[in-house]
Amino acid sequence: DAGVTQSPTHLIKTRGQQVTLRCSPKSGHDTVSWYQQALGQGPQFIFQYYEEEERQRGNFPDRFSGHQFPNYSSELNVNALLLGDSALYLCASNGRASYNEQFFGPGTRLTVL
C-alpha cells in the first residue's frame, strides 16, 4: 500500500520564478493538505483540498495556489518566488476513516536563490 508520495524531492529556483509541486495521497484518502516548514520551525498549514475544492486556507498570500484532481492528487503552485519561500513543503492526506490522523509525504525541499 503506497503512502503519500511527492515530487520532485528537491528543487532550486530563482527569485521571481514559478514552481509546481505534486502530491499523490495515500490509497483510500480523499483529503489533501499542504504545509510549509521553514528550517528550525514546525510545519505551517497552507491550505486543504477536498472534492477538488479548497476547503480551508492558512495565512499565506495569493501567490500560493493549489488544485486537486479527480483522482485526489494535488498540486501546489507558488508564483513570484521570494527568498523566504525556501522551505520543505509537505503534503499530508487523510480520509473519512482517519478524520484527524494525517499521513505525511517525504516533502519537497525548495531552495530559492
Added chain:
Amino acid sequence: RKEVEQDPGPFNVPEGATVAFNCTYSNSASQSFFWYRQDCRKEPKLLMSVYSSGNEDGRFTAQLNRASQYISLLIRDSKLSDSATYLCVVSRAQKLVFGQGTRLTINP
C-alpha cells in the same frame, strides 16, 4: 503569541534517562491533540494521540489538561533511537497546528 508553544530545546540526555516535554495551546476550540516525531530531514510521523484521561504506549506517556490548555509527553528509559524532534500538534476541523518542535538528543 504562537497558537502552540513548546520549549525548542535542545534537550541532551543520557541513554536510560526520563525526559518530559511540555506544550501549551491558546485556542480553546482545539479538538484533538497529538505528538508527532520528526527525524532529521524527514517528514513528521504520528507518535501518539493525546487524551484527557492520559494514555500510554510502551515507554511513552501523554497527558492533556483541557482546563490549563496544556499537553505533555513523558519518555521513560530513553533509547538512542528516540533522538528526534518532537512536535506538539493540535487539530481543528482537520487543520493541524504545529508547535515549533523540541529537539531531543539521547547520548550513549
